[in-house]
C-alpha cells in the first residue's frame with residue numbers, strides 16, 4: 001500500500017501530491033475513528049450487562065459522537081478521493097500523450113500500439129480506481145484493526161497480544177501470497193496481451209488468411225496464443241483461489257485462538273462474561289477488516305502493475321537535443337563507420353545489426369540499397385531519420401551530425417515514404433495536407449498531379465473531401481502509396497528516405513507509382529530500399545548490404561560486371577519480373 005502511494009506520487013505533480021497526502025490522511029483518520037467506534041462496543045456491552053445504565057448511556061453517546069465524526073471524515077475523504085480519481089485519469093492520459101510525442105521514433109518500431117492503447121484505457125482506469133475505490137477500504141482494513149489492538153491493550157492485554165500476533169501473521173501471509181499470485185497475474189497479463197494482439201492481427205489479415213483457407217482452423221499463432229491465455233487464466237484461478245483459501249484459513253485460526261483465550265480467561269475469572277462477549281464481537285469486526293484486506297489487495301496489485309507500466313513508459317528518455325542546433329551546408333548524407341545495435345546495453349559486435357557502414361550520398365543523388373531480408377536495410381534508413389542514435393560512428397546531413405541538428409530541424413529536411421502508409425481518419429485533403437498544413441491549394445494540386453493523386457480524387461465520390469476512413473480502408477495499396485508520395489512532395493524536404501513497396505501492383509497503379517517516385521526523386525537526395533529493377537538501373541550508386549555490412553558498392557553496370565551478390569539479386573528480380581538479360585553486343 002505504501003508502494004502504490006509512492007508510485008502515485010511519482011506520477012502526479014506537486015499540488016496533486018498534496019491532494020494525495022490529504023486523501024491518505026483522511027482515510028487514516030477514518031480508519032482510526034472506525035477502530036475506536038468498534039472498541040466502544042466493549043464498555044457499552046459491559047455496562048448494559050451490568051445494568052449500569054448511566055455508564056451505558058455515556059459510552060453510547062461517545063459511540064454516537066465517534067460515528068458522526070467518522071461519517072463526516074468518510075464523506076470528505078471519499079469526495080476528495082473521487083476528485084483525485086478523475087484528475088488521475090486526465091493526468092495519466094495527458095502525461096502519456098505528452099511523452100509519446102517525445103519518445104524516440106525507434107521505440108514505436110516494436111509493437112507498441114497495443115501496449116499504449118491498453119495503458120490509456122484499462123491502465124488509466126485501474127490507476128484512477130486507487131484513490132476512487134481501493135485506498136479507503138484498504139487503509140481502513142489495516143488502521144482500524146491496529147486501533148482495536150491498541151484500545152484492547154487497555155482492556156485485556158493478553159487478548160490484545162494474541163490479536164497483534166494474529167494480525168502480523170495474517171498480513172505476512174497476505175504479502176507472501178501477493179508475491180506468488182502476482183507472478184501468475186504477470187503471466188496472465190502477458191498472455192492476454194499476446195492473445196489480443198494475435199486476434200487483432202487475425203482480423204486485419206482476413207483477406208490473406210481466407211485466400212490460404214486459414215480462417216477457421218489452422219491459424220497456429222492465434223490458437224497457440226488463445227491456448228496459452230486459457231492456461232494462464234486457469235493457473236491464476238487455481239493460485240488465486242488457493243491463496244484466498246490459505247488466507248481465510250489463517251484468519252479463522254486467529255478467530256478460534258482468540259475465542260479459546262477469551263473463554264479460558266472468562267472461566268478463570270480474569271474476565272467478566274460481559275467483557276468477554278464484547279471482546280469477541282470486537283474480534284469478529286476485526287477479522288472482517290482482514291478479510292476485506294485480502295480481497296482488495298489483488299485489485300491493488302493489478303492497479304500497481306498498470307501504474308508501473310505507465311511509469312516505465314514515462315521513464316523512457318527522449319533522444320538528447322542539441323543546445324544550439326547546427327546548420328547543414330547542403331542535402332548530402334554521409335554515414336561514417338556507423339554501427340548500431342538494438343540492444344543499447346550490449347556493445348557486443350555480434351549484437352550489431354549494422355557494423356562499419358560508410359557511405360556518401362551527394363546532394364540530389366539516388367542511392368539504392370539492396371540486400372537479403374534481415375541485412376539491415378530498414379535499420380539503415382531509420383538511423384538516417386534518427387529513429388535511434390547510432391552505437392558507434394555517425395550519420396551526417398549536410399556535414400552536420402544528425403544528433404547536433406535537433407529533431408525538428410531534421411524532420412523538416414527529411415521525408416519518409418515507408419511501406420506501411422498510415423492514413424488517419426479524415427478527408428483525403430487532410431491526409432495529404434498533414435505534411436504541410438499551410439500549403440496553398442495550388443501547391444496541393446501540383447503535388448497531387450505529380451503523385452497521380454488527382455486520378456484518385458476524380459474517382460472518389462466527394463473528391464478531396466472524401467473521408468478515407470481509419471487506416472484508409474477505401475484506398476488500394478498503390479493508391480495509399482501515392483498519397484504518401486504526395487505528402488512527401490508537398491513537404492518538399494531535400495532528403496527522401498524511401499522503402500519501395502514489395503507488393504505487386506496492377507499495371508495502372510504500378511505505372512502511376514513509378515511516375516510519382518520519379519517526380520519525388522528529381523532534385524532530391526534519395527536513399528531507397530530498392531525492389532524494382534527500374535530503380536536500381538536509374539540509381540547513381542547501389543550498395544549491397546549483407547549481415548549488416550556493405551559488401552558491394554558501385555553502379556549497376558559495374559556491379560553486374562563484378563559478378564558478385566548484386567548479380568544474384570539482379571537475376572532473382574529479373575526472373576520475378578519477367579525481364580530478360582540481353583546478351584552483350
Ligand SMILES: Nc1ncnc2c1ncn2[C@@H]1O[C@H](COP(=O)(O)OP(=O)(O)OP(=O)(O)O)[C@@H](O)[C@H]1O
Nearest residue numbers: 109110342353371372373374375376377378379380
Ligand atoms: N525494433 C527492433 N528490435 C530488435 N531487433 C530488430 C528490430 N528491428 C529489426 N531488428 C533486427 O535487425 C535486423 C535487421 O532488420 P532490418 O529490418 O533492418 O532488415 P531489412 O534488411 O530491412 O529486412 P527486410 O528486407 O526483411 O525488411 C534483423 O535481424 C531484425 O530482426
